[in-house]
Amino acid sequence: MRHQxxxxxxxxxxxxxxxxxxxxxxxxxxxxxxxxxxxxxxDFTVRLEPEKPWRRWIRPSVAIQGxxxxxxxxxxxxxxxxxxxxxxxxxxxxxxxxxxxxxxxxSVEKNGRALVMTGESGAGKSTLAALLGERGWRLMGDEFxxxxxxxxxxxxxxxxxxxxxxxxxxxxxxxxxxxxxxxLEDTPKGAIRHLRPNEAAIVGMNQCARxxxxxxxxxxxxxxxxxxGQAEIFMRLTQSSTNYVALGGAGFDALTGLVRSCPAAAIxxxxxxxxxxxxxxLWSEAA
Amino acid sequence: MKEGWLNRDAPPSQRGxxxxxxxxxxxxxxxxxxxxxxxxxxxxxxxxxxxxxxxxGSLAFRLEGRPVPxxxxxILAGARREAAQQRTQxxxxxxxxxxxxxxxxxxxxxxxxxxxxxAGLDAAVGRSVGDLDLLVPRARIEEVEAALIDAxxxxxxxxxxxxxxxxxxxxHELPPLVHRDxxxxxxxxxxxxxxxxxxxxxAAALIADSIAIDSGVAILSSPDMIVHAAAHLFAxxxxxxxxxxxxxxxxxxxxxxxxxxxxxxLATRARLHQLTAPVALALRLSxxxxxxxxxxxxxxxxxxxxxxxxxxxxxxxxxxxPTRPLLRxxxxxxxxxxxxxxxxxxxxxLVKARx
Amino acid sequence: MTAAPxxxxxxxxxxxxxxxxxxxxLFHETSGMTHIVAxxxxxxxxxxxxGPADAATLLARLAARFAFExxxxxxxxxxxxAELEQAGLVRRT
Numbered sequence: 188m189r190h191q192x193x194x195x196x197x198x199x200x201x202x203x204x205x206x207x208x209x210x211x212x213x214x215x216x217x218x219x220x221x222x223x224x225x226x227x228x229x230d231f232t233v234r235l236e237p238e239k240p241w242r243r244w245i246r247p248s249v250a251i252q253g254x255x256x257x258x259x260x261x262x263x264x265x266x267x268x269x270x271x272x273x274x275x276x277x278x279x280x281x282x283x284x285x286x287x288x289x290x291x292x293x294s295v296e297k298n299g300r301a302l303v304m305t306g307e308s309g310a311g312k313s314t315l316a317a318l319l320g321e322r323g324w325r326l327m328g329d330e331f332x333x334x335x336x337x338x339x340x341x342x343x344x345x346x347x348x349x350x351x352x353x354x355x356x357x358x359x360x361x362x363x364x365x366x367x368x369x370x371l372e373d374t375p376k377g378a379i380r381h382l383r384p385n386e387a388a389i390v391g392m393n394q395c396a397r398x399x400x401x402x403x404x405x406x407x408x409x410x411x412x413x414x415x416g417q418a419e420i421f422m423r424l425t426q427s428s429t430n431y432v433a434l435g436g437a438g439f440d441a442l443t444g445l446v447r448s449c450p451a452a453a454i455x456x457x458x459x460x461x462x463x464x465x466x467x468x469l470w471s472e473a474a
Numbered sequence: 475m476k477e478g479w480l481n482r483d484a485p486p487s488q489r490g491x492x493x494x495x496x497x498x499x500x501x502x503x504x505x506x507x508x509x510x511x512x513x514x515x516x517x518x519x520x521x522x523x524x525x526x527x528x529x530x531g532s533l534a535f536r537l538e539g540r541p542v543p544x545x546x547x548x549i550l551a552g553a554r555r556e557a558a559q560q561r562t563q564x565x566x567x568x569x570x571x572x573x574x575x576x577x578x579x580x581x582x583x584x585x586x587x588x589x590x591x592x593a594g595l596d597a598a599v600g601r602s603v604g605d606l607d608l609l610v611p612r613a614r615i616e617e618v619e620a621a622l623i624d625a626x627x628x629x630x631x632x633x634x635x636x637x638x639x640x641x642x643x644x645x646h647e648l649p650p651l652v653h654r655d656x657x658x659x660x661x662x663x664x665x666x667x668x669x670x671x672x673x674x675x676x677a678a679a680l681i682a683d684s685i686a687i688d689s690g691v692a693i694l695s696s697p698d699m700i701v702h703a704a705a706h707l708f709a710x711x712x713x714x715x716x717x718x719x720x721x722x723x724x725x726x727x728x729x730x731x732x733x734x735x736x737x738x739x740l741a742t743r744a745r746l747h748q749l750t751a752p753v754a755l756a757l758r759l760s761x762x763x764x765x766x767x768x769x770x771x772x773x774x775x776x777x778x779x780x781x782x783x784x785x786x787x788x789x790x791x792x793x794x795x796p797t798r799p800l801l802r803x804x805x806x807x808x809x810x811x812x813x814x815x816x817x818x819x820x821x822x823x824l825v826k827a828r829x
Numbered sequence: 830m831t832a833a834p835x836x837x838x839x840x841x842x843x844x845x846x847x848x849x850x851x852x853x854x855l856f857h858e859t860s861g862m863t864h865i866v867a868x869x870x871x872x873x874x875x876x877x878x879x880g881p882a883d884a885a886t887l888l889a890r891l892a893a894r895f896a897f898e899x900x901x902x903x904x905x906x907x908x909x910x911a912e913l914e915q916a917g918l919v920r921r922t
Contacts, residue, residue, distance in 0.1 A: 224545070226517070230545070234794070234795070252795075254526070255525075285552035285556045286548055286551070416849070418865060421849055421854055432862075433556055435559035447849070562861035566862075569859070569860075655915065655916075
């Protein structure tokens with residue numbers, strides 16, 4: 188492949204090939220200071236290719252190819268090449284990851300224990316994790332939490348945080364400009380900007396943590412917290428896991444183990460500061 | 475029949491010497507054929523090619539216990555776990571189909587990967603399975619479909635004019651069914667090649683010689699299994715995913731080849747099903763790529779076109795990309811030509827083009 | 830007149846069961862599937878493990894164990910039994 192980049196992110200290594208240099212240049216800047224995979228062995232391969240051969244030059248159009256593909260995915264403009272690379276990596280994890288149980292959740296760590304936040308898209312789990320990552324917590328991941336099938340510990344997976352629309356401004360006030368990727372407008376999900384996790388997250392990308400609290404954040408109402416039944420948590424986590432079914436009995440054991448050992452709460456919050464306070468309060472009760 | 479064994483030496487491999495890395499699919503073939511002596515400096519390429527060819531599970535079992543770098547070992551261990559779950563799911567689909575058809579007294583003959591798993595064959599090791607493929611007598615196929623629909627399977631598309639007619643008259647299988655709860659597909663066949671294809675396998679003979687493995691469930695006889703695999707690979711389709719099918723054939727031939735009288739019966743059955751040439755080609759290519767011991771008499775002499783088939787099967791690079799576009803297009807054309815006499819093909823393409 | 834169908838349950842060894850506040854989460858090893866079930870489904874599975882039974886016998890076994898009137902529970906038991914059969918945890922013999 189004409190242009191290539193390999194990245195180690197927690198326990199997972201990707202190689203991304205591209206017909207154009209621009210997306211990989213942007214990716215390399217975003218992931219500055221991330222290590223290259225040891226032994227050059229990559230779990231997954233992503234390829235950014237022209238949808239048709241002539242679309243490499245004429246109205247360049249990026250199709251996301253790789254080990255796992257979505258058959259009818261629409262190609263993207265070259266200007267969104269960085270986003271295509273990120274979506275490509277997400278796709279490989281969602282469809283191909285079989286070493287760990289994937290939870291659709293963000294996670295942060297303190298004192299060797301992990302807080303897991305899960306819920307629907309837009310509920311704020313990425314933004315909350317990003318904020319906590321700047322307030323003394325170590326960011327482990329914003330999109331996927333990786334549950335080890337043998338130990339029940341969580342692995343870090345600190346990808347660049349994908350901030351959408353309103354969350355962009357929030358984080359621009361919290362993190363230095365150098366850590367941000369380009370502002371990508373008019374994507375299918377609105378405006379997107381990527382944020383590189385801080386040094387603590389990168390340096391700690393091989394340190395696991397014991398899950399200690401599961402939260403279901405929901406933006407929009409006054410601060411409130413209520414307990415959530417274990418059966419409900421179990422169901423929500425399986426529904427939002429892309430690989431639970433493929434892992435069979437090992438997935439069942441790991442997830443029931445998590446649910447039985449980890450307290451959970453649903454929280455409502457009107458703004459991010461309220462959320463942080465609520466999270467810290469619940470954390471000191473649980474941990 | 476001439477006795478003899480054809481055992482082609484493996485193409486030059488990197489035995490003990492690091493050197494230029496062989497391209498994706500070639501490297502994959504090396505690793506499958508000879509895991510003891512396999513070495514590479516491009517594990518990413520090997521894993522990518524294996525994923526692309528649906529052979530990661532098979533590769534993972536071939537390399538189990540071999541000294542490999544830690545990350546590769548972790549990836550392969552995950553693949554073995556996934557393969558075990560795929561096996562479970564495949565066998566479960568067969569069991570649920572069996573329960574659905576219990577009252578009908580129609581033997582459900584399992585085909586392909588599900589059959590390998592159900593019979594515990596070597597070909598089952600690491601074998602991924604997508605759909606449930608069944609063979610039933612043509613006269614009973616509507617009853618079987620009705621029983622499956624009763625038990626929760628559904629037609630993917632509602633019965634529609636031309637497509638439905640196309641399937642029921644010209645194809646060898648029903649339109650595919652999918653189970654509404656488990657989201658798994660079932661393909662019910664009444665023979666192993668489209669009726670419009672030139673060779674006409676003897677479906678009744680396939681069924682008559684089938685081997686019961688459970689109440690209401692059977693598999694093809696060993697020689698018929700080879701004939702089916704060869705037909706599926708070389709007499710139907712454009713060889714997409716063909717490397718996995720050829721690996722199946724290697725595993726099956728090695729296991730069955732040891733049975734006394736097997737080769738004799740294989741030749742007889744191939745003739746009966748009018749599939750002598752595809753079976754011979756399967757033997758030659760399996761020997762060529764995987765060093766399978768085969769009967770030289772049945773395999774016949776190498777043909778110039780063997781190299782084209784080999785190239786098509788190996789058209790995958792170290793980044794998982796399909797290569798040889800012109801060759802692949804040629805096989806695509808061939809696949810249409812195989813299925814239909816020219817006039818019928820023209821009419822079919824015209825109807826499709828008008829859509 | 831055809832006899833009422835008799836049912837048997839998947840063997841206990843093939844079904845992992847974990848209780849999560851009032852519900853039971855089951856992993857069925859033969860199918861690789863996970864099911865979340867509520868009473869009386871787990872109790873139906875247990876009762877069937879005493880031996881194959883038709884719906885009436887099953888209802889009687891449950892009524893005896895859990896002290897309820899058979900006529901009250903008949904509909905619920907029939908519905909759960911049908912679901913368990915769909916899920917493959919119970920089958921007809």
